[in-house]
Amino acid sequence: MAAERISHAEYRVELLGDQHDRAAFSCGAEALDRYFHETVTQDISRRIAAAFVLTRDGVLTRDGVTVAGFYTLSSLSLLGAELPEQLAKRLPSRSPIGVTLLGRMGVERGSKGQGLGELLLMDALKRAWQASREVASWAVVVDAKAGARDFYLKYDFVPLVTQPDRLFLAMRSIERVFAGK
Numbered sequence: 001m002a003a004e005r006i007s008h009a010e011y012r013v014e015l016l017g018d019q020h021d022r023a024a025f026s027c028g029a030e031a032l033d034r035y036f037h038e039t040v041t042q043d044i045s046r047r048i049a050a051a052f053v054l055t056r057d058g059v060l061t062r063d064g065v066t067v068a069g070f071y072t073l074s075s076l077s078l079l080g081a082e083l084p085e086q087l088a089k090r091l092p093s094r095s096p097i098g099v100t101l102l103g104r105m106g107v108e109r110g111s112k113g114q115g116l117g118e119l120l121l122m123d124a125l126k127r128a129w130q131a132s133r134e135v136a137s138w139a140v141v142v143d144a145k146a147g148a149r150d151f152y153l154k155y156d157f158v159p160l161v162t163q164p165d166r167l168f169l170a171m172r173s174i175e176r177v178f179a180g181k
Contacts, residue, residue, distance in 0.1 A: 105117070105142075
């Protein structure tokens with residue numbers, strides 16, 4: 001049975017804060033749940049990652065604002081040799097190329113099938129593109145876990161030559177979506 005689609009207007013994405021009920025969140029992937037419950041705030045305080053949560057207006061638990069999904073962004077660098085040849089020859093081959101890492105992303109188990117993964121992805125891409133106008137970033141990179149690779153390929157992410165489960169989407173492509181170019 002397919003889950004009922006909910007209007008995305010009911011949702012908003014914001015920085016993870018103390019008001020968000022992390023303990024109640026479960027996406028069904030043990031490693032992601034453990035990270036969100038136990039480690040994400042350490043990564044934030046050490047400035048290793050920025051975490052964003054998807055919340056539904058007016059939905060609270062006894063312990064705070066209900067989290068319907070989350071993702072993290074951080075910086076990363078690639079070498080031109082990791083990219084497909086036609087791109088690599090236009091970029092510095094020996095110098096690191098700055099990119100944005102979409103490190104972790106999860107949707108609450110009970111909300112799967114409602115398009116919230118796409119909503120989170122689009123928000124992450126837009127934030128990365130906006131930030132790249134002030135701090136250069138050539139692409140958004142993801143390390144696709146089992147079962148997630150097809151999701152990213154559907155949005156035109158491209159596998160790296162050296163690591164087929166590490167995918168990228170060039171900032172130029174993201175810009176076309178959000179700037180209409």
